[in-house]
Each structure stands twice: as structure tokens, then as C-alpha cells.
Amino acid sequence: MTVLTTPNDVYTLAQWLAGDHSNWEQAIDNPPFFAHIRVGIRTLPNPISDEGVWLFLEQAYDFELHHPYRTAILNLLYRNERIEMVNYRLKNAEVFFGGSRDRYKLKPLNIEAIDKLEGCTQWVHRTDQLTFKGGVEPGKKCCINRKGVDTYLSIEFEVTETTYSSLDRGYDIVTDELIWGSIAGAFQFTKKASFGDEISIGSIP
């Protein structure tokens, strides 16, 4: 069931995403198959453009929170009657490590610091009043080389005001075979702290 996604949903989704997310409960309930992970998402203090909302994302093992294994810049836009989260990589990610919990570190982040990742935009729809669902755009173009194998990324995620789940998998570009990911299922996060009040339709141009 897809309900109409509206331009204002860009801000609602950004508010729900902005926070410090943890899957601690999931790890405790399923030993030893889920690492304890933290996802920190924060709006940029100096947005790179006037369009939509700009978010910094960092994902880390809880035991080395200050050395995330994944970072990204996401630009949330309303386009084609959906939300499109355009994905950028950071050229020097280390400089911004910890920025989701210390927003001051994100101040110098500008257009020079990032590169757009073609084929890796995520398409998101509001599916009911409580939920957004999304995934990587079609086309199998979001490529990741993992342990020497070229894979294309598949993401299925779901966001509510207090939870966030994500199933990330990599498939062989040639054979479509599942190469990496979890058969134990999606990572299930709950929001431990919210940074949503830093985002409003009024404050974001």
C-alpha cells in the first residue's frame, strides 16, 4: 500500500532519521549473529545547497564508535512524487568522523568534500502515516567491490519516528548470486537520541 508522498515528507523523513540509532536489543536477543551497531545521522549545519535536506550519516560498531566503517552524505529531495535520497561519498571521511554526535565537526563540510555516487540514489515512499519504505534505485548500478568480488548493492529499509531497519545485501553483477549480507535478517535499530528538532521546513531554505 503506497499512500501519496508529499513535498513536506522530505522534512518528516529527515526528522525521523536524524538521531543516534542502536540495535542493542537485537544483538542481545540473537547472539552471536548481530553485531552491536550504531548509526548516527545529523543534518549539516551548512547545507551544501538550498534543495531539500542534507544529512551526514556514519555507521560504526559500537565498540569503536569513533572509527565508523561507513560514512555518507545524503541529499533528500522531492522528485517524481517520491523522496529521492541522493548518495554522496566523502573524499576524506576521517575528517568528519564523529560529526553525527559533535555537529561542530560538520561545519567545514562543503561541495568540495563530496562526490556523487551514480546509481546509488535511494527512492523512498510514505507507505502509511507511520512509515516510510525505500531502497536503491533500479538498474543494479550501485557497485561495491567486497573481498575482490564486484557486487551491486540492494537495500530495503523502513523508517518510523522511533525505529529504523535496513537489510543491505550484495549480489554478483554477472550471476545475481547473493554474495554478502545476513540471512539472519535486517538490522533493527531504535532511536536512542533524536536530532530531529534541528530540522524544520522553516529553518531549511
Added chain:
Amino acid sequence: MTVLTTPNDVYTLAQWLAGDHSNWEQAIDNPPFFAHIRVGIRTLPNPISDEGVWLFLEQAYDFELHHPYRTAILNLLYRNERIEMVNYRLKNAEVFFGGSRDRYKLKPLNIEAIDKLEGCTQWVHRTDQLTFKGGVEPGKKCCINRKGVDTYLSIEFEVTETTYSSLDRGYDIVTDELIWGSIAGAFQFTKKASFGDEISIGSIP
């Protein structure tokens, strides 16, 4: 290639196993698909019988080392030209939490404290001078109920003097379908501390 396993190998295997094992390197190399796990194995200060070697095992997420999600008592015996690791459960495991790192806690552990797990003995062979390999005995009798599904346990493990790897999986008792486990592969541990010098053919009756 299976080389002859000798009665003395019971003590060699026990010495190699006795220690504090961590898969930290694996977790760091494969985010986010491996939790950081610690396996502590220690010989009992008061062996439950004169036969072979008795080991206490506890397995925990590193972030809650003092609340292991799995404990076991293993009795290593030489039988049928192999090493058999007979598996016991602890009736009140909590009493012995932390015993692998504080051996004093294991002092009161006696025959009253444990129950034998039928069908869960592990058969181990020396495969070369540097390696033991083992797994659960045939018969699909080592049953584990996980999230409401009855599964039988499959373990494939390999032990050297400094490393220990284990691939634990559960299969549906009726359909043989893989129900739980990691497609990312075996947990790979390295020994961070050895307790092997507490075991010798001389000191163990």
C-alpha cells in the same frame, strides 16, 4: 587428510583450546557482519572425573563479557581412535559466569552442577601436526530450539595452537533447510591469552 590421533592428543588439544579467544580482527575486517566475540576456555580446578580433561567454556559478546550467551562443560576423552568432546550443560550457568577468566569461580563445580547433552558430542581428529578438526557426531540429534523452530546443530571447527575457527549452523529437523547461522562464514578467533600451562599429562590424573 587424517593422520593418526593419539591418546596424548587429548592433552595437546586441551592446551591449545585453553585460553581467551577473540575475533576482533575479523570483525574489523568485515563490518558489519561479524559481532566481536570472546570465547574463554579453562580447565576445571577440580575435575569431575579422572577421565581425560574437563574444560569450562563461555562465549560472549565482547561488550557484555560478563554475561555469556553460551556456556558449556566439555570432557575430552580418547575413544575410538579419535578425541571425543562430550558436551554438558550447566544447570545454573550464572553461578559460573566469568569462570574462564577467574578460575576460582569454578572450584565448586561438580557432577551435580551439570547434565550431559545426548547427541552433542564432538568428534575431533588431528589432521596434521598443526591442526585438529572436528564437528558434532552424526545423527542430527543435537537439538536446539531457536525462535520457535526445532533445529539440529552442525558445527565445523578447526583448532591450532594460536587460532580457533567455528562455523555453527542450525538446520530444520524435518526439511534439513538452513535455519540459522552466518553466510559470511566461520567465526575466526585468535588466542589473546593462553591457559594451556594449567594442563599437562602429569597434572591431570
